[in-house]
Amino acid sequence: MQTYYHMVVDVAVLLGAEPDRARDEMRKLIDFETELAGVRGLLLIYYFFLKMHLHFNSADHDSANDEEKLL
Numbered sequence: 001m002q003t004y005y006h007m008v009v010d011v012a013v014l015l016g017a018e019p020d021r022a023r024d025e026m027r028k029l030i031d032f033e034t035e036l037a038g039v040r041g042l043l044l045i046y047y048f049f050l051k052m053h054l055h056f057n058s059a060d061h062d063s064a065n066d067e068e069k070l071l
Contacts, residue, residue, distance in 0.1 A: 005030055 005026060012022035 001030070 008026045008029065009019070009022045012026060013019050017025070
């Protein structure tokens, strides 16, 4: 993470930003990206649990229909 931070700060400075401001803004950017990645991860976990839940409920429903057909 440190390497990425130094790289984005260097790029910002090369593009004309003041070094102190570049360090401050890039730290904020990395904090935001980290937070966003956490939220995205939680959403993916929720999505997969929901998908599994729907799949298993669908499978239970299908097997109940199969049993009714046999009777």
